[in-house]
Amino acid sequence: MSVTFGRTDTSVLGRWWWTVDRWTIAALLLLIAVGALLTMAASPAVAERIGAQSFHFVRRQFVFLAPAVILMLGISLLTPKQIRRTAVIGLLISLLLLALVPLLGAEVKGARRWLSLGGLSVQPSEFVKPFFTVVAGWMFASARLEPGFPGRIIATGLFGLTALLLLVQPDVGQTVILASIWAVQFFLAGLPLIWLAVLGMAAPVGAVVAYQFFPHVQSRVDRFLDPSAGDAYQVTTALSAFRNGGLFGRGPGEGKVKLVLPDAHTDFILAVGGEEFGLLLCLLVVALFAFIVLRGLSRLVKEDNLFVVLATAGLLVQFGMQAIINMASTLRLMPAKGMTLPFISYGGSSMLALALGMGMVLALTRTRYGREGLDA
Template identity: 25%
Template sequence: MQKLLQHIKGDKVIWSIVVLLSLFGLLLVYSATGTLAYKNDKNASAYLIKQFAMIALGIGIIIAVHKVNYAKFSKISVLTYYLSIPLLLYTMFYGAKINEGSRWITIPVVHITFQSSDFAKLALFMYLARLLSMKQAVIKDFKKGFIPVLTPVLVICGLIAPENLSTALLLGATCCILFFIGRVQVRHILMLALAGLVGIIILVAASVYFDFGRGATWVKRIEDFRGKDASGNKKEDPFQVEQAKIAIANGGVAGRGPGNSQQRNFLPHPYSDFIYAIVIEEYGLVGGAVIVFLYLLFLWRCILLFRRCPYAFGAFLGVGLSITLVFQAMLNMAVTVHLVPVTGLTLPMVSMGGSSILFTSMSFGIILSISRYVDEMEGTKTGSPKKEGSKLFIQNGADKAAPVVTA
């Protein structure tokens, strides 16, 4: 153990949060998959073993990635971005359909599936952080600064939206925040938000009218959330929302205790989309508050890291990845308590998953790589300029708070 800890660098609080969320995930998945194991005629521990294997692999990925100098991700970001485009196109036309959505790619021979949007999210934030850091000198200019950083966001979100609108909206919102932090003109961001809203309306209307994509599903989810159909007639809550509310009511303040959930036998997907309902039923409002606190603590530590990081690429990359992870968690929990329509997003590192855990682990690893590098820099006392990979980072004379990387 002592030798292992010697290889663990970076923010210890973030490491602790990763471990705690993973342990929560193991307990909850074991509890929530009992009925699923029975239906599929599997051993009650089958899904626990699978989750443990994925968590162990994820931790291994975090350890490996956090040892890599994060500047190297700037070099590979161009490749990963352009690779994500054909993957998303393939998914759109030939992807495996699971839960009514074509979001998955099946790898031949090994028959392993993964969501191409998970890869695209990671690729987009690496590429966007690179562009923002390189365009700081002209970022206020619409043509020279804003259009180049906007284009990859429109491409990726546009390819994801037809089959996974919730992920596209999450990405778009996170990128708008990243634009604001990256000193993009506020009026340009507002123009983007307005154009995005119009684009969503057109996409949904076209999907319903021409009967392609998931337009009917999106409309139904909005109607279910409003409690009224298109004619204004009152509708009952959808079954999954109703069962989630029962689970929350059963949990009370202290919960029923680990493994004592009743609604796991009725709630659809209690191990993924609605796992937060099981959290509250078994651990009560106290347990639910602990989960919220862990994600908010993670975001706070990443914001501190953003303020400490002297270089634009690392700062933008760290804050972009952390915000999207926390936004996803908050949306998942908001769906469970019926604050927003059903989205299909999972709870990072807690919900049962395969590729989602691995890509989430990569994100944690990159954030810890930035933290490790910042800690090492703060531990050295030198006034000489530093190189990060093959790129020399300098301070922008017009804004000392916004370091930029030379192209």
């Protein structure tokens, strides 16, 4: 990035340039570039297999790339107070859309998760996560700083409502991420020991309940524990792709897994990258995710604004967990879960929602001074 702003520049863009974490921006842009590369590698074969034009998915994904980058950088210009206001409005809209999904949503693979709005398929669950994270962080912080304010109750109530709407779809994976965000924020805000014990017992109980009441969860767990118990074709094929790719890969366009893997452009896109570009590209992707999360957390070490700490930590937990779940599923380190790899997998809703969330991280971790500090 070239810069023309001097340190004495007091314009909005000038202050932004010298206060935002430019290393994180660079890492995010590199991650988006890798995603664009892998989309071009993986999606043409998938498009041809379903009878669409070769670059059908490529064109659709690239339509969202520029708006996602603009959204991320635009959100990063906001102050913490503006982030809170945006999150409240966004959460209300997202919850309304989530409530409409079971009634108006299209059913795909036994689940209703998408709404058709203006000719575009929107997945409200992707957008509810960053908005919930910021609002819950605000409530927990307010409860800690203002004795008597029922922030914990409000945050827990919002979590319960959002989790219920997600489970109706059903979407257990997104519910797990939401629960992790809520638990981490509650812990950082000063979780009482009794609550820590309750959550410790609730986690395994929730896993057993999900296994008993959601057939798709039971099927995936059974196949993970015993691959011969069901169809483990996608995971087995993905592992074979990594082995075939080796250290340097078979070369761009030379991969075979994308020709036979149904979700090569979404859930298993890392397998395509591993086969064509090798272990080195996979390690680069892992390093980028780790750098972004750790860099964001390091910016919080000297932060004295509890809301900023809780909201940013929650957003980074969401980002990191989503990446871990996708990669662990692809490598058969956990039961398969249909979840996009942030900024890499095909998906417009995922791309825009992640850009929104990471834009909030950039905004909240900016160095604040003067008026911006007072507006926190």
